[in-house]
Amino acid sequence: MSTLRLLVSVVVFRLHEETLQVLLCPSLQDWFVPLTEVSASESLEETAQRLLATLLDKRPSYLEQLYTYYDSPEKTGQAAVRVTYYALIPVQANARAEGVGRWYIVHALPDLPPRCREVLSYALRRLRYKLEYSAVGFQLLPEEFTLSELQHTYEIILGERLDKRNFRRRILQAEIIEETTHRRCGEGRPARLYRYRPDAVAEIKARRLFP
Amino acid sequence: MSTLRLLVSVVVFRLHEETLQVLLCPSLQDWFVPLTEVSASESLEETAQRLLATLLDKRPSYLEQLYTYYDSPEKTGQAAVRVTYYALIPVQANARAEGVGRWYIVHALPDLPPRCREVLSYALRRLRYKLEYSAVGFQLLPEEFTLSELQHTYEIILGERLDKRNFRRRILQAEIIEETTHRRCGEGRPARLYRYRPDAVAEIKARRLFP
DNA sequence: AGAATAGTGTCTCTCAGACATTATTTG
């Protein structure tokens, strides 16, 4: 075990210009999911937060551990254990990326090592899955948002169109957001702004296969 | 990182005498979730399988990674990263446990270190959760089983009673099991034996919070 | 015959999903 390294990788998601994007770091030829080595007295989650602090100017609004991989010795002869996380970044809280990394649309990724590709694809699956039974989608939006913005968030991540009336009915029934007195003005009729209720029940039971 | 150890723990579940049980190993004062160090050229899952081979006389029918913990230096001054798994063992395939460990009913556990308690409670939560949206329950049963046995499996793990007619209707509708020609004879009317269909769709979509 | 377990059908109520028009603002 003498040459084993312990690494933490974080898949960072944001919404930008109607797309879901991930942050990748450059290497000599291709790109990587950002990673760093765990240092002496630090927990895994602290390592992930430290890595994020070097990449972004704001803390993520959500951070969750995904999976732990064993990367067998490559050219270097170094074996490594890689604990992966994914992070969600609210809109308008992304900077610092220039120089240390670049945002890529999740459906138009550059060349990546196979393990990075695997990590990304699993992260996206978990994000989609989590979105369906929990309120994690709010973590990608600013504090106040319109119902249309929220619906677009869901459509972008799930990759399908949703019916406006059904969407509104269900999200309001869920009592998970509350009105504010503010409005967002733009091209058409101004939209009412909503806010996530921090006391909301953020998870529902999945429908059982056979109860 | 010089004194960091990489460990794999496995929470082993079985059904026995109408209870859900886990395998624990003895230490000087209390009990532990079985664990071992990852050795040089071995993957994490191989380590878990090797650990299971020292504890049981059969391979598990299911093995899934759960979570990775960082155990900060204890008395020993050794920090350790612990990758946890859970394993399901089919009924009637459990032995070797004497000497190396003991089976405990999940609701009547002995004294355990806090980290082991945390690992166990998370494993149980994940098992329950997985049971609700996938066909993982079959992994705890022998190859052929009656519908009553299957229903009891679900009742034991979920900790609640289920309606017999609804249970049968739904499991048969799901087309996830098939009849065999065999019957199980016992005290009352003999029951038809069923078998899990290996080609069955083993997961369903969760109901969405708000599609 | 009695005890024990297997096996079966119906009704109700909730909720997902499809669908089109009116309302309010800006330029």
Add this chain to the structure above:
DNA sequence: CAAATAATGTCTGAGAGACACTATTCT
């Protein structure tokens, strides 16, 4: 007033959940 986006209600069909009796075997 035209363009743009916000906001709103109804109907239908599927499925979850509650519920009680008959069938078959063994002793």
